[in-house]
Amino acid sequence: MAEYHTSRTSRRTVLLAAALTASCGAPTDRPASAAPPPGCVLTAEAGEGPYYLDLDKVRSDITEGQKGVPFRLDLTLVRVSNGCRPLADAAIDVWHADAAGDYSTGGATFLRGTQVTDAAGRCAFHTIVPGWYAGLAPHIHFKVRPDSGKGTTSQFFFPEPLLRQVYARHPYARRPAPAHPNERDGRYRETGATMTLAPVAEAAGYRAAFTVGIA
Structure with missing residues (x-):
């Protein structure tokens, strides 16, 4: 777990160092196309909810053995106020529920992870399609933490036809x-x-790309 009294500068240094050994993919493993949205728009914000944990657990594969339909999320981060230019060296946290609708708590860390964007503002997460819970639409939370300026917190949703197909499968x-x-x-x-998101089929699961625009 991260040291909570570490300065912002030294903490980012730790994140970048970890990213060198836990990169978002090999150089030939390029993310799916994720062009900036028309009009260079800001990503809609939402609360982080009660399940966010400040772990700084830098890794691309966040499954930790959790069973479910494989899902790859390719992200491109851009700064809207700078002409939607890619934003490098920003930490992006992702977390979501497992197939049974449960979050990792009490020291568990499954389906949670952090990546640092590369020079093109890109990173990728390998996970599973989240399960449903309570009265909420199934979702993946994310939090952008740039070195300077305002970040953002929001969540991604999935098309209902895809969810109905996934929820008919094991587990x-x-x-x-x-x-x-x-x-x-x-x-x-x-x-x-x-x-x-607009997932496309890939092997036994799905893959989707999204451009996140921050102020």
């Missing part, structure tokens, strides 16, 4: 899924149009 099918896992969630109705 998700152990629980009867809601008929409409997204529409029952007010947060989805507010930001779902802009924060819903």
Whole structure:
């Protein structure tokens, strides 16, 4: 776990050093295309929720053996106020629920991780499609922590047709899924149009790319 009394500068140095040994992929493993959105728009913000943990656990594969449909998330980070130029050396935290709708707590760290963006503002996470829980649309949380300036916290959603297909598969099918896992969630109705991913099939799972624009 991160040392909470470490200065911001030394902490970022630790993150960058860790990123050298836990990079977001080999040089030939390029993320899917993620062009800046039309109009160079800011990403819709949302609260980080009660399950965020400040771990600085730098790694691309965050599964830790959790069973589920494989999912790769390719992110490109841009600074909107700077003409949507890629933002390098920014930490991006990702966390979400497992197939049963549970988060890692009490010292567990599955489905949590941090990556540092490269010179092109890119990083990638290898995980699983999250399960549903409570009355919320299934989602992946993320938090952007740049060296300077304002970051952002938000979440990604998934198309309902894809979720229905995924939740019919093992191990998700152990629980009867809601008929409409997204529409029952007010947060989805507010930001779902802009924060819903567009996954494509890849091997036994899916892959999606998204450009995150911060102020």
